[in-house]
Each structure stands twice: as structure tokens, then as C-alpha cells.
Amino acid sequence: MTTVRDVTYDLLRARGLTTIFGNPGSNELPFLSGLPTDFRYILGLHEGAVLSMADGYSLVTGDTTLINLHAASGSGNAMGALTNSVYSHSPLVVTAGQQVRSTIGQEVMLSNVDAGSLMKPLVKWSSEPTCAEDVPRTMSQAITMAALPAKGPVYVSIPYDDWAADAPTETARLLERDVHSAAALSGEQISSLVGLLESAANPVLVLGPAVDADHANDDAVRLAEKLRVPVWIAPSPCRCPFPTRHPSFRGVLPAGVRDLSSALSGHDLILVVGAPVFRYHQHLPGRYLPEGARLIQVTDDPGEAARAPIGEAFVAPIGNTLAVLASIVEPSDRLPLPQLADFKEPESAGPGLDPEHLFALVRAAAPDDAIYVNESTSTADAFWSQMALAHQGSYYFPASGGLGFGLPAAVGAQLGCPQRQVIGLIGDGSANYGITALWTAARYRIPVVIIILKNGTYGALRGFSKILNTGDTPGLDVPGIDFVNIAQGYGVRGTAVASAADFVTAFKSALAAEVPTLIEVHTHFEKP
Numbered sequence: 355m356t357t358v359r360d361v362t363y364d365l366l367r368a369r370g371l372t373t374i375f376g377n378p379g380s381n382e383l384p385f386l387s388g389l390p391t392d393f394r395y396i397l398g399l400h401e402g403a404v405l406s407m408a409d410g411y412s413l414v415t416g417d418t419t420l421i422n423l424h425a426a427s428g429s430g431n432a433m434g435a436l437t438n439s440v441y442s443h444s445p446l447v448v449t450a451g452q453q454v455r456s457t458i459g460q461e462v463m464l465s466n467v468d469a470g471s472l473m474k475p476l477v478k479w480s481s482e483p484t485c486a487e488d489v490p491r492t493m494s495q496a497i498t499m500a501a502l503p504a505k506g507p508v509y510v511s512i513p514y515d516d517w518a519a520d521a522p523t524e525t526a527r528l529l530e531r532d533v534h535s536a537a538a539l540s541g542e543q544i545s546s547l548v549g550l551l552e553s554a555a556n557p558v559l560v561l562g563p564a565v566d567a568d569h570a571n572d573d574a575v576r577l578a579e580k581l582r583v584p585v586w587i588a589p590s591p592c593r594c595p596f597p598t599r600h601p602s603f604r605g606v607l608p609a610g611v612r613d614l615s616s617a618l619s620g621h622d623l624i625l626v627v628g629a630p631v632f633r634y635h636q637h638l639p640g641r642y643l644p645e646g647a648r649l650i651q652v653t654d655d656p657g658e659a660a661r662a663p664i665g666e667a668f669v670a671p672i673g674n675t676l677a678v679l680a681s682i683v684e685p686s687d688r689l690p691l692p693q694l695a696d697f698k699e700p701e702s703a704g705p706g707l708d709p710e711h712l713f714a715l716v717r718a719a720a721p722d723d724a725i726y727v728n729e730s731t732s733t734a735d736a737f738w739s740q741m742a743l744a745h746q747g748s749y750y751f752p753a754s755g756g757l758g759f760g761l762p763a764a765v766g767a768q769l770g771c772p773q774r775q776v777i778g779l780i781g782d783g784s785a786n787y788g789i790t791a792l793w794t795a796a797r798y799r800i801p802v803v804i805i806i807l808k809n810g811t812y813g814a815l816r817g818f819s820k821i822l823n824t825g826d827t828p829g830l831d832v833p834g835i836d837f838v839n840i841a842q843g844y845g846v847r848g849t850a851v852a853s854a855a856d857f858v859t860a861f862k863s864a865l866a867a868e869v870p871t872l873i874e875v876h877t878h879f880e881k882p
């Protein structure tokens with residue numbers, strides 16, 4: 355007789371979920387026992403790292419990705435990482451082993467009490483099947499929900515005695531299922547958008563992560579070039595939707611209401627594509643928009659459209675909308691935008707490097723199509739002022755600022771995209787939240803390059819203490835961490851550098867290596 359486990363593995367195979375990121379407990383063993391040979395299991399040592407590795411993998415591949423965690427304790431450890439995945443719309447299927455079905459109510463050891471509620475609101479859908487026979491259909495629903503727009507993580511808790519139960523014969527029909535999502539702006543809606551863009555005196559494009567997620571970067575460039583308009587990246591970006599050396603590129607919008615509004619002053623039409631309106635961060639109240647500006651938002655997430663405080667929104671596929679607009683909008687007779695100024699070539703007063711200087715050295719030596727996973731929270735301005743990102747899928751940042759994403763996501767991204775070099779730019783504070791992913795990188799020989807920016811402090815919080823005028827609070831410094839020895843303890847080759855020449859030597863060696871490498875760079879939080 356075919357078991358629930360057999361049908362579930364057939365379903366996972368049919369939908370392409372044959373890589374499992376996990377950390378097991380006893381509840382998971384009946385699912386993992388006799389893992390089919392065409393599946394691979396990637397072990398992480400902490401569930402936060404497991405989740406973020408899977409997130410990095412799903413972001414670069416675009417694949418719906420399977421995670422298997424241990425009951426409530428493992429699921430709970432992963433929740434911090436899920437705060438990012440839910441906003442980066444990562445299609446993750448998070449599964450957890452549950453105690454034997456008949457004992458859950460007694461709350462025996464390893465029971466995941468009220469499992470269906472545990473992960474809300476950090477997942478778009480969550481369930482514990484009501485009986486063993488419904489496990490395959492529930493898994494089918496979970497995989498489909500994760501992948502349908504707006505994509506996002508889902509959670510399924512499965513009692514471990516369900517796997518051996520007989521599967522109803524009809525569950526085999528799940529393997530034939532396919533679910534298509536269509537919808538697009540109507541001809542009338544497109545015409546109204548085109549009319550607004552062509553009649554605006556000074557329009558501006560604001561692009562968000564969904565443009566990059568939908569591989570619509572080139573159509574965004576075509577639209578910007580036809581309209582001859584400036585292009586900003588929406589605030590708090592977790593991806594890069596537009597080439598940063600293009601003449602239209604103006605940078606990342608500030609994440610405060612007041613400053614964002616002034617950055618857009620003078621524009622009468624603001625077209626926001628693929629971003630929430632907006633992911634503000636610093637609380638700097640003011641007018642949402644400059645005088646006389648009209649905001650139009652195109653998003654594939656009904657929630658983003660519904661919760662925006664301003665503007666008119668269209669819920670539609672991002673790639674299709676940009677492609678249609680770029681093809682039918684008339685070329686503008688505005689003057690072409692001038693080339694961007696050359697990069698400043700910064701220096702540092704040693705020992706140690708200024709972040710701008712470090713990023714200039716990275717840019718000079720890294721491959722043109724490198725993928726950057728950034729979690730160095732006080733150096734964002736320096737990064738955007740020095741990097742030349744030209745390709746789709748070149749940049750990832752924790753979508754909710756939940757630390758512990760960066761280092762594991764870099765490992766997962768490198769596993770998912772072996773053809774491009776992945777470079778993690780990780781603060782010496784952030785590194786500690788996902789440090790165990792170094793072991794996974796060494797264990798599976800994943801050749802990621804991890805650059806630790808060691809300024810000895812929680813730099814972003816020092817910045818916030820100035821904005822919030824909170825003075826010198828406790829808990830802001832992280833001096834003396836030895837990432838080289840930590841890395842070597844997890845099996846990763848590490849080097850510490852404090853000069854430009856030494857960094858370039860170590861970086862070029864790391865880029866040529868076929869194993870993971872960590873470089874600890876002494877950086878300045880403030881210019882010496």
C-alpha cells in the first residue's frame with residue numbers, strides 16, 4: 355500500500371522541491387527516513403540559519419524551497435528569519451514534525467501546541483492537517499500558496515505518525531495538478547497609465563524589489579530610457595531593481611517621510627512599481643508627498659496596495675506591466691540624462707579602512723556579475739555610492755532588517771547560484787546571529803566569500819541614538835570578536851586584514867578559492 359510519506363515525496367518531486375534545508379529532531383526522523391536518492395538534505399546547525407540559507411537559495415533561484423524543522427522549538431528559532439522572508443515574498447514551505455497525533459492534547463514532550471497559529475503573522479498560510487489522509491493535499495495546498503502572488507512563506511506541522519498511514523488512492527491525482535495565476539492590467543488601465551506618464555511634466559520612477567524578483571530590470575531600463583526620467587530605488591531595499599551606473603539612476607530614497615518627500619520634490623507624477631508605499635524606517639514625520647505630486651503604485655501584493663497611506667494603486671503582475679508600458683509609451687522629447695560622474699576613489703587613514711574605501715576595493719576586484727548579500731547596517735550609503743550593480747539578482751538585504759539573514763543567505767545563495775560569485779558583506783554585530791552557517795558552507799564546500807566589517811560596534815544603533823537623542827545607552831559595542839578563529843572552528847579558512855593592500859591580496863585569493871573563505875576587515879565606524 356502507498357503511504358502518506360510515499361505520496362508526499364512524489365508530490366515534492368513533481369513540484370521540484372528536492373532540496374531540503376533542515377535541522378532534525380526525533381519528530382522529523384519518520385519523514386527523513388530512507389530519503390529518496392534524488393533528494394538532497396542541507397543541514398544547518400541553528401534553525402535561524404537554516405531558514406535564512408533556504409531564503410537566500412529561494413531568492414536567487416526563484417524556486418519554492420522546502421525547510422524541515424523540529425517541532426515548536428525549531429520553528430520558534432526560525433521565526434526571526436521569517437520576519438524577512440514574509441516581506442521579501444520568499445516562497446518557502448516550512449514544515450515541522452509534530453508529536454504523535456493522539457498525544458498532542460496532553461502536551462507531552464515535543465508537542466507543538468496550537469501549531470497552526472504558532473508562525474502567524476510571519477507566514478501567508480499555516481496548517482496542521484486534521485488527519486493523516488489529508489497530509490498530501492495539505493502539502494499540495496502549501497506549495498501552491500507559497501508560489502501564488504503575492505509569494506510568501508507557509509507553514510505545515512505534521513504529526514510524525516501520519517507518515518506511515520495509508521494514503522487514499524485519490525491523493526495520486528495531486529501529482530497532475532497545476533495552478534496558474536494570470537491577471538494583467540486591462541487595455542483601459544494601461545492607456546490611463548500611459549496617458550499620465552506622457553502628459554506629466556516631470557515624472558519619476560520609484561522601483562522596488564518585486565521588479566528584480568520578477569526579472570523585469572531590463573524593461574524598467576527601457577521605460578526609463580523612453581521617458582528620459584530619473585529612477586530611484588524605493589527605501590529600505592532588499593533587492594536592486596535597476597543598474598546603479600545607468601544615467602537615470604539617482605540612488606536609494608531616504609527612509610524617512612520628510613526626507614523622502616523632499617527627495618521627490620519637483621516631480622508631478624511618481625510611478626512606484628514593485629514596492630510598498632513605503633518601507634519607512636526612521637520616524638521623521640512630514641508631508642508624504644511634495645506639493646502637486648500624484649503617486650501611482652503598481653504592486654502584485656494586494657496587502658501592499660491596501661495598506662498604503664497615499665496614492666492610487668493597481669494590483670497587477672510587475673513584469674508584464676513594465677513590459678507593456680515600456681513597449682507602448684511614446685519616446686519623450688526631454689533631453690537625455692547625462693552620464694553619472696565617475697566614482698570618487700576614497701582613501702583611508704590607517705590602520706583600518708573606511709567603508710567607502712573597502713567597497714571601492716571590492717568593486718574593483720569582484721566579478722561584474724557578483725551577487726552581494728549585505729548585512730552591514732551602518733554602511734548602506736557607502737555601499738550604494740561605490741558599487742556598480744548591473745545585473746538582475748545582484749543584491750539582497752534582510753527585508754525586515756532582521757539580522758541573521760546575511761551570512762546564511764549568502765551561503766544559500768551560493769548553493770543556489772554556483773555560476774556567480776556570492777559575496778557576503780556582514781557587520782561584526784550581524785555575523786553572530788547566523789554564524790553557524792559557516793559550518794554548512796564548509797561541510798558542503800560552498801565557495802562563498804564572507805567579508806566581515808569589523809568596526810567593534812553596533813554602528814547603526816549608534817546612528818539611531820543620534821536620531822533619537824538617547825545618548826550613550828548600554829549594549830552598543832561588540833569589541834574583540836575573533837572571526838578568524840571562529841571561522842576556523844567551523845572549518846572555514848579565515849584571514850584578518852587592516853590595510854587596502856592586504857585586503858586586495860586576501861580578496862583575490864578568496865575569489866579564486868573553491869572553498870568558503872572569510873575575511874575579517876578592520877573598518878572605521880567614524881573617520882579617524
Ligand SMILES: Cc1ncc(Cn2c(C)c(CCOP(=O)(O)OP(=O)(O)O)sc2=O)c(N)n1
Nearest residue numbers: 730731732755756757781782783784812813814
Ligand atoms: C535579530 C535582530 N536583533 C537585533 C537587531 C537590532 N539591530 C542591531 C543589533 C544592529 C547593529 C548591527 O551591527 P553590525 O555590526 O552588524 O553593523 P553596523 O556596525 O554596520 O551597524 S542594526 C539593528 O536593527 C536586529 N535588527 N535584528
Ligand SMILES: [Ca+2]
Nearest residue numbers: 781782783811
Ligand atoms: Ca559593526
